Amino acid sequence: MGDRTNTHTGAAGRASVVDRPDSLRNVVLVGHSGAGKTTLVDALALASGAVNRTGRVEDGGSLSDYDEIEHRQQRSVQLSLVPLEWNGIRINLLDTPGHADFVGELRAGLRAADAALFVVSAADGVAGSTRLVWEECAAVGMPRALVVTHLEAARADFDEMTEVCRRVFGGDDPDAVLPLYLPLHGEERSDGHAPVAGLIGLLTQRIFDYSSGERVERAPDPEHLPLIADARARLIEGIIAESEDETLMDRYLGGEEVRTETLVEDLEKAVARGVFHPVLAAAPAAEGARQGLGTVELLELVTSGFPSPTEREIPPVTTPDGRPCPPLACDPDGPLVAEVVKTSSDPYAGRMSLVRVFSGTLRPDAAAHVSGHGPADRGPAPGREPHDVDERVGALTSPFGRRQRHLPKAVAGDLACVARLSRAETGDTLSDKDTPLLVEPWVLPDPLLPVAVEAHGRSDEDRLSQGLARLVAEDPTLRLERNPDTHQVVLWCMGEAHRDVALERLRTRYGVRVDAVPHRVALRETFAGPATGRGRHVKQSGGHGQYAVCEITVEPLPTGSGVEFVDAVVGGAVPRQFVPSVEKGVRAQAARGVAAGYPLVDVRVTLVDGKAHSVDSSDAAFQTAGALALREAAAGARILLLEPVAEVRVTVSDEYVGAVLSDLSGRRGRVVGTEQVPGGSTLVRAEVPEAEIGRYAVDLRSLSHGTGRFTRAHLRHEPVPRQVETRIRERAGAGVA
Incomplete structure (x- = not known):
C-alpha cells in the first residue's frame, strides 16, 4: 500500500464509464478551514493525470474554477466532487468546507462517501470540530485515514503531529493510529528548518525521494535504519493486533518473520474494516513537478485500502408511507435507489442535483419517482x-x-449530476416509478441562528417568497419561518458565515435583495392581579345609533392558560345574542395587546353586567364595548410583560464547562442540572430567555473552541425583570419593536 510502483490509467479530460461498483472508491475529505483539503485534491488530480501542470483539464477549464462566493471569501463553502482514476479505479473525491457553519455540506459528503480522509495541518493542529466528526464516523464504522499537511511550515513537526493524532483520535487504542511512512528531510535551510524531501516506507524499508520533482525509489541510507526499525516494529504490532488471523501475533512474538505481503494484506483489510487508521504525509508538487510529496502513496492507500461501495451497507430504505423494505445490495441490476446529496442552481444550466446511486442503474431520460423529506412517522422537515x-x-x-x-x-455506488429535476430537493430519493422507495434521511443539526429579512425594495417583494423557497430547497440546514406573532420572515442559519453566503446567493442567483433586520422574540402581556373594567359605546348619528355597555372582571391565570371568557350575567342585562359579541371584542383586543402592543395571555375575563338598547344595540357595538372594557381594566392594573424562555441543552468538553456556566448566568439563565456524557463531555441543562440566545450558536462555538453544541426548545413565557421591561417599553414607545 503506497510502497509499490504505481501507474495511473486515467485519461485527462475524459469521463470514463464505470460498469462495476467494485472499481469505485468514494472518499470524503474532512478537516478544518485552512488544513489544506482543496490543495490536496489539486495535488492528487495532478499526480493522477486528471489535470496537467497548469491545473487545466484536457477538454478545457480549471480544477480551481470554484463558486464565485468561494473566490470572494477565499474558502470553500460547498461540497465539490472531483473524479480521478488510478490503477483502473475511479476515485470520487468529495471536498467539504472546513468551516463549522457549513456542516450540512460536510454531512452530505459523509453520506455520499464510503471512507474518509481526515486532513490535519502540522502547523495548526487538530480542531475540536474535526474531533467531533471523527467520533461520528467511528459511531458508524466508516474507514478513516489521516493526512498531515503543511509540512513546509517552519514550526511543522510530523512526529509531534502524529502523536497528537494518536492521542486525539486513538481513544482507548492509540496503536490503531500509526504512520505508514516517516518524512525524509532534505538539507537544512538558513532559517534552521529542513524541508521534507521524501518518505521512508516502513513496511518495505524503502526511500521514496521527491526532491527531483518525480518520485524516485531507492534503498535507505545506513543512518535511517535505526529509525526505521523502531517505527516499523510499532507499526507491525499495530497491524497484527487488528489481523483476522488470530495466530499471527503469537507467531510474531515467537520470533517468526512476517512476510511484507502478509502485512500489507492485513493492513488493507484493517483499514477497510475501519479498525486501523494509517497516518500519511502530503505536500503539493513544487513548481514544474508532476507529483507532490505523498500523493502516490495516498492514491495507493485509497485504491487498495479503502472499501468499494459493495463493502458498505446501504442506508435503511422504506416505502414512502413508512413500511420497511428488505435490505438492498449495491447491485447495478437491482431496483433503483439514489439520493440527492446536493442541489445547486446555475443561471445557464438550471437546477443540478448531485446524486449517490445506492442500488440499480440511473440512466438519462428515464422516468423516476421522487420522494421527499423523511419517513411518514416523522413528518416533514x-x-x-x-x-x-x-x-x-x-x-x-x-x-x-x-x-x-x-x-x-x-451504476450503483457511483456519483453523478442530474439535470432538470425540478421538484427534487437535497435529501430526496430517486427510485423506480412503479416501485417508489425512500432512503432514511441523514441527521442534520438544527439551524439555531435566526436572521430576520425584509425585501430591500418593491421589486424584491414579488420574488422574495420564491427565492427563499428555492434557497431552502437547496440547503437543508436552512429553515424558513414566518412568525405569526412578530410577522417577521426569519431564516434560521448555522452561523454568521452561513448567513452571509445564503443572503449572497439570494442576491446573485435569484436576483432578490434583502435587508437583515433585528430579530424579535414573541413577547406577551398579562395582568399582575385582579382588575375591573367598564366598556361604554354609545353614539347617536341619526337613524339607528350604537348602544352597548358591558362590565367585566379580569383575573390572572397560571402560565399557559391562554384567555378564558366566562359569562356571569344574570337577569338578561346583556341579551344572549350579544354575549358572543362581547367575547369576540375582548379576544380581538387581547390579541392586539393592552399595554405595549403584545398579545394578552393567561387571564380569565368574566362578563358580569351590562346594558342594551332595544333598537340601537348591535353585534358591532358590543364588540367595541368588550374591547373598551378590557382596555379600561388594563389602565387601572399593573400589566406584566412576559418573555419566552427556552430549555437549552449544551454539550461541551469538560474543560469548557466553567466558561459555559458563567456565560449562561450572564444571559439570565438558570442551570437546572449537569451530567456526564461519554467522551469527556458534560451536558448542561438550563432555562434561558430566548432574547438572550439569539447569537448563542456563534458565541458557544467561540467559547468552546468549536467543541460545544446545543439544542433549544420553547418552554414557557415568564415575567420580564423590571429593568429589562423598562427598556422594552421605551423601545416600544419609540416605535422600535
Whole structure:
C-alpha cells in the first residue's frame, strides 16, 4: 500500500464509464478551514493525470474554477466532487468546507462517501470540530485515514503531529493510529528548518525521494535504519493486533518473520474494516513537478485500502408511507435507489442535483419517482412539505471544476449530476416509478441562528417568497419561518458565515435583495392581579345609533392558560345574542395587546353586567364595548410583560464547562442540572430567555473552541425583570419593536 510502483490509467479530460461498483472508491475529505483539503485534491488530480501542470483539464477549464462566493471569501463553502482514476479505479473525491457553519455540506459528503480522509495541518493542529466528526464516523464504522499537511511550515513537526493524532483520535487504542511512512528531510535551510524531501516506507524499508520533482525509489541510507526499525516494529504490532488471523501475533512474538505481503494484506483489510487508521504525509508538487510529496502513496492507500461501495451497507430504505423494505445490495441490476446529496442552481444550466446511486442503474431520460423529506412517522422537515412526484431524469454528467462531462449511465455506488429535476430537493430519493422507495434521511443539526429579512425594495417583494423557497430547497440546514406573532420572515442559519453566503446567493442567483433586520422574540402581556373594567359605546348619528355597555372582571391565570371568557350575567342585562359579541371584542383586543402592543395571555375575563338598547344595540357595538372594557381594566392594573424562555441543552468538553456556566448566568439563565456524557463531555441543562440566545450558536462555538453544541426548545413565557421591561417599553414607545 503506497510502497509499490504505481501507474495511473486515467485519461485527462475524459469521463470514463464505470460498469462495476467494485472499481469505485468514494472518499470524503474532512478537516478544518485552512488544513489544506482543496490543495490536496489539486495535488492528487495532478499526480493522477486528471489535470496537467497548469491545473487545466484536457477538454478545457480549471480544477480551481470554484463558486464565485468561494473566490470572494477565499474558502470553500460547498461540497465539490472531483473524479480521478488510478490503477483502473475511479476515485470520487468529495471536498467539504472546513468551516463549522457549513456542516450540512460536510454531512452530505459523509453520506455520499464510503471512507474518509481526515486532513490535519502540522502547523495548526487538530480542531475540536474535526474531533467531533471523527467520533461520528467511528459511531458508524466508516474507514478513516489521516493526512498531515503543511509540512513546509517552519514550526511543522510530523512526529509531534502524529502523536497528537494518536492521542486525539486513538481513544482507548492509540496503536490503531500509526504512520505508514516517516518524512525524509532534505538539507537544512538558513532559517534552521529542513524541508521534507521524501518518505521512508516502513513496511518495505524503502526511500521514496521527491526532491527531483518525480518520485524516485531507492534503498535507505545506513543512518535511517535505526529509525526505521523502531517505527516499523510499532507499526507491525499495530497491524497484527487488528489481523483476522488470530495466530499471527503469537507467531510474531515467537520470533517468526512476517512476510511484507502478509502485512500489507492485513493492513488493507484493517483499514477497510475501519479498525486501523494509517497516518500519511502530503505536500503539493513544487513548481514544474508532476507529483507532490505523498500523493502516490495516498492514491495507493485509497485504491487498495479503502472499501468499494459493495463493502458498505446501504442506508435503511422504506416505502414512502413508512413500511420497511428488505435490505438492498449495491447491485447495478437491482431496483433503483439514489439520493440527492446536493442541489445547486446555475443561471445557464438550471437546477443540478448531485446524486449517490445506492442500488440499480440511473440512466438519462428515464422516468423516476421522487420522494421527499423523511419517513411518514416523522413528518416533514421544518419549512418543507413532503412530496411524491414523478419526473424524467435529465442528462447525467460528471463534474470537474466548472466543467460537466456527459455520462451514459451511473451504476450503483457511483456519483453523478442530474439535470432538470425540478421538484427534487437535497435529501430526496430517486427510485423506480412503479416501485417508489425512500432512503432514511441523514441527521442534520438544527439551524439555531435566526436572521430576520425584509425585501430591500418593491421589486424584491414579488420574488422574495420564491427565492427563499428555492434557497431552502437547496440547503437543508436552512429553515424558513414566518412568525405569526412578530410577522417577521426569519431564516434560521448555522452561523454568521452561513448567513452571509445564503443572503449572497439570494442576491446573485435569484436576483432578490434583502435587508437583515433585528430579530424579535414573541413577547406577551398579562395582568399582575385582579382588575375591573367598564366598556361604554354609545353614539347617536341619526337613524339607528350604537348602544352597548358591558362590565367585566379580569383575573390572572397560571402560565399557559391562554384567555378564558366566562359569562356571569344574570337577569338578561346583556341579551344572549350579544354575549358572543362581547367575547369576540375582548379576544380581538387581547390579541392586539393592552399595554405595549403584545398579545394578552393567561387571564380569565368574566362578563358580569351590562346594558342594551332595544333598537340601537348591535353585534358591532358590543364588540367595541368588550374591547373598551378590557382596555379600561388594563389602565387601572399593573400589566406584566412576559418573555419566552427556552430549555437549552449544551454539550461541551469538560474543560469548557466553567466558561459555559458563567456565560449562561450572564444571559439570565438558570442551570437546572449537569451530567456526564461519554467522551469527556458534560451536558448542561438550563432555562434561558430566548432574547438572550439569539447569537448563542456563534458565541458557544467561540467559547468552546468549536467543541460545544446545543439544542433549544420553547418552554414557557415568564415575567420580564423590571429593568429589562423598562427598556422594552421605551423601545416600544419609540416605535422600535
